[in-house]
Amino acid sequence: MAMAEAYEPSKVVNLHQRLEPGHPRGGELLQAVRDMATRRLQQLLGQMFEHVDDALFDLAEKAENNAAQMHYFDGMREVRRRRLAIERSYLSQVTRMLGPMPVAPRATTAPSASGELSLVADDELEESLAVTSMASKNEARLAQELHALNQRLGVICGGIKLDESNSPLAPAALAEAFRQAMGELEADVRVKLLIYKLFDRYVMAGLDALYPEINAELMRAGVLPQFRQGARHAAPEHAAAGAASAVAAGGQDAGAAEDVLETLSQLFNARRGRAPTAPPPAAAAPAPSVHELLGALSVLQSQLADHASPVPASTGAQQSAADAAALKSLLMSQLGALRGARPSAMAGMDEDTIDLVGMLFEFILADDTLPPTMQALLARLQIPYLKAALLDRRLFAQRQHPARRLLDMLAELAKGWSPEADRDHRVFDRVKSVVERLLHDFDDDLGLFERLCGELAAFQETLRRRAELAEQRVAEATHGRERLELARRRAAREILDRIGGRALPPLVHGVLARAWANYLVLTLLRQGEDSLEFSEALRFVDEFIASTLPVRDAESRQTLRQLMPRIERSLRRGLASVAFQESDIERLLAQLTGYYRERLGEAPAQAASSMEGPLPIPDSIQPIVEQEAPALQAEREAATAPPPEIPQLEQVYALKPGTWLEFCPTGAPAERAKLSWISPMSGRYLFVNRRGLKVADYAPHELAAALAAGSARVLPAEPLFDRALDAIVDRLSQPPGTPAA
Structure with missing residues (x-):
């Protein structure tokens, strides 16, 4: 039904309050809104998809390696193949949302109003960040028109109360509907994030015209013609929850840094029970500036670099928590020595940054993905990383921040380390060298992290090439033995x-x-x-x-x-x-x-x-x-016997080459090994150490049995910083007083 029919003179009614549910007039007007919305959104969606190929091609040309480039080319093919399905799914959801009783789609991973966060897979968190970010931005930009539209939709739908949280045409609802439609697309998360950016640029930007258009037509049809638009801001809880999703995802946008720290500050405030904006007592000494904090930290860093650490050597996560508290106390004492009077408190954001870095290093010392020797080595970086976070708060909001990348690179190098695989101490000495460089040389030049990243990347590439040759020889020898067998x-x-x-x-x-x-x-x-x-x-x-x-x-x-x-x-x-x-x-x-x-x-x-x-x-x-003959007899018996029911078999079949495992056989030292090769002939899994030398090989059922018995475990593949942020947000989201997991 065209909107022109909805406001023919014979049908114009001055609707100031509401229509009763089920009133035919309301159904006509809602159908007209539905037609306008779906028609305009279909046009905008088409414009968006016309730009996907060019955007993905540009990224492919700039890709850092062949694998990343293939992700973008594969994404281009997948988008072309699934475009119609995505469009149909999206428009179908919009139509359903604008049904007889309009409803917004339920966000599957959005944080609740109580502040609890639902931590899910990293890729889903990335998508959640994209959806939440675009929704929050556009709700603020379109607040006046959206508020008026919600009032008019409420009238024609029986007087229901609609706002940003449940309006079917709100940016959050439209963005979440697109996210659900994107479930049709099987592509790398980087491809999906690009499409979300294009959706924001073309579809969400088009709401500037859609909202006024629908408002104008409803006014002409007699729906609240005299209603004055007034700006309404998103609820603080909603904004905080959206930023919290950014924290959990380890946000990508540089502009998200302050939002991330602000949200973490809110979470810290809730745990401590302090008022977010409570001013210090009039007689209290002023809180130290960032410059003063950096000066005091430099003194402590110098002591640590000279092996005269004022903080006890950490032996685990609980000790690290005590060390963090001791560090804060020492920092306050050092500030007192520098300014002549110990400050009574720090600025809230600075204290939160100190606590956040402390929790990051608590996680490092609790994370058994890292060997204990490497945990202790990386734990010495707490003061340099605290200085980096105070200098640049984007550290916790940008995955590509040099300091964050450096810590992830060190952790990845450490994950496969063992004394047996590092007999020449090449890896240990390199990690130690990076730690010492930061302790001795880092003052306020954040470029040092970028330079160390480059040096470490070159070192890793050298190791990779050497190990690759050894791995190839091991795989070829194993393949030859299998062919002979x-x-x-x-x-x-x-x-x-x-x-x-x-x-x-x-x-x-x-x-x-x-x-x-x-x-x-x-x-x-x-x-x-x-x-x-x-x-x-x-x-x-x-x-x-x-x-x-x-x-x-x-x-x-x-x-x-x-x-x-x-x-x-x-x-x-x-x-x-x-x-x-x-x-x-x-x-x-x-x-x-x-x-x-x-x-x-x-x-x-x-x-x-x-x-x-x-x-x-x-x-x-x-x-x-x-x-x-005995082996043949065993094969025949195995063929007639039912296969063993080991739940971990599914986990084994999902393993990909490059995955690291730790093997802990009874009575022998633990050994870390990477899945190097899966035999196409026998299906056996070949594992090598960091040097590319063979550690073990297993049939699938043997490896599944080892996983079930606990004599083998899969080490996480996610970067250290991402896992740490997930754990920190999870911990801060718990009610105050809840012990750390």
């Missing part, structure tokens, strides 16, 4: 299946089980199972076994005579390829000829006794059938 198993299976339950003469059985089994293995490795050579080698096995069948009539004698020359040719060619000497081949063939002539009645029976003589087989020939 599978070929031996296949050869033994082919021979045993063909022998069945027959009792062959010792000479024939010996040739098949040892010499010919080795020839089958060699043929499989060189030519492959689909080759003509392998087929002919198997045909020889059939013919050789057939040559031992009873000879009862002229037809069977004729069959044996036809087999004999073919058997001789095959044996000469096959045995020569597995290191038989010509004289040994002739001796074997002479024994076989005597055996066949006796069976044909062409030689005395005693000639058959030569079949019992020793077989001239070189030492290099392995008894493959005898060796592989």
Whole structure:
């Protein structure tokens, strides 16, 4: 229904209060609003998608590596494939929201009004930040028009109360609906975040025209024509919750820094029970400035760098919490020494920054992803990082902040460290060097973090190249052993299946089980199972076994005579390829000829006794059938037995190369290893240490059993800083007095 019909003179009614629910007039007006909104949003969405390819292509050109570039190109293909599904899903949700009883979509990860935060996966938190940020920004920008629109929608929907939190056309509702529609898209989070930015730029910006348009049409239809628009600000709880999502996600925007710290300040205030804006007593000494704090910290840093740390050596998270309190007390004392009088308190934001950095290093000392030796080393960085946070509050709001990247790089390097894998102390010395550089050299030049990042990245690349070569050799050697093992198993299976339950003469059985089994293995490795050579080698096995069948009539004698020359040719060619000497081949063939002539009645029976003589087989020939028979029997039993029910199998199958695990076998020191390679032949998982040397290899069910028993565990792949922020926000969101987890 067109809006023009809604305000025909015969239908104009001065609607100052409300229409009763179910009134046909309200349904007509709501349908008109629905048509206008979906039509305009569809246009805006189309404009947005027209710019996605160009934006992704630009990012791909600027990508830092090939893997990142492929993420963007894959994203371009996925967006083209799923565009219509996203548009349909989005417009369908908008239509549903503007139904007979308008409702806004429920945000799946938004924090509650009580301030509790729902911590979910990092990618979801990134999306939550994007949605919350664009909603908050546009609600403030469009407050007047949105307030008027909510009042008019409330009138035509039976007098329900609509505001920013439940209005179906509010930026939060429209952004959340788009987020749910983006569930149709399977793409890297970086691609999704770009699309959210474009949605903000094209669709949310288009609300400037949509709101006034709907308001004007409803006014012409007689809905609150005299209503005066008045700006309304978003509820403080809503704004705080949105910024808290940014904290949990470790926000990306530089402009979010103050919002992040402000929200953390609110959380700290709630825990401490202090008034956020309470002024200090008139007689109190003024709070120290940031410049004074940095001066006092530099003195303490100098003491720590000289190994005369005023703070006790930390031994764990609880000790670290005590150390943080001791550091704050020492800092106040040092401030008193510098200014001549100890200040009674710090500025709230500065105190919160100090506590936040303290909690960050508490997490480091509680995080068993890091080996204890590395935990103690990184814990010495608390004062330099506190100075960095005071100098630049964006540290907690930007993932690409140099200080944050440096700590993540150090933690990633430390994660795979062990004394066994670092016998030359190369990694330990490098981490220690970075720590010492910061302790001795960092004053107020934040560029030092960027320079150290560059140096550490070059060091990591050198390690990676060296380890990559070692890993390749280990994988190739493992692959070769597996090919040999599978070929031996296949050869033994082919021979045993063909022998069945027959009792062959010792000479024939010996040739098949040892010499010919080795020839089958060699043929499989060189030519492959689909080759003509392998087929002919198997045909020889059939013919050789057939040559031992009873000879009862002229037809069977004729069959044996036809087999004999073919058997001789095959044996000469096959045995020569597995290191038989010509004289040994002739001796074997002479024994076989005597055996066949006796069976044909062409030689005395005693000639058959030569079949019992020793077989001239070189030492290099392995008894493959005898060796592989137990393994084949085990395979058959395993094939008939139900597979073990180990819940961790699903976790094992989800592991990707590059994942780090810690193995803690009983009675042996723990060892950290990276999943390097998954065999395409056997499915076994190969693990190497930081140097690329083999640590272990497991079949999937063996690894699942180790995970279930606790003798192995998967180490987190998320960056240290992200995990620390999640833990800090989770802790601060708990009611005051709740002990730390």
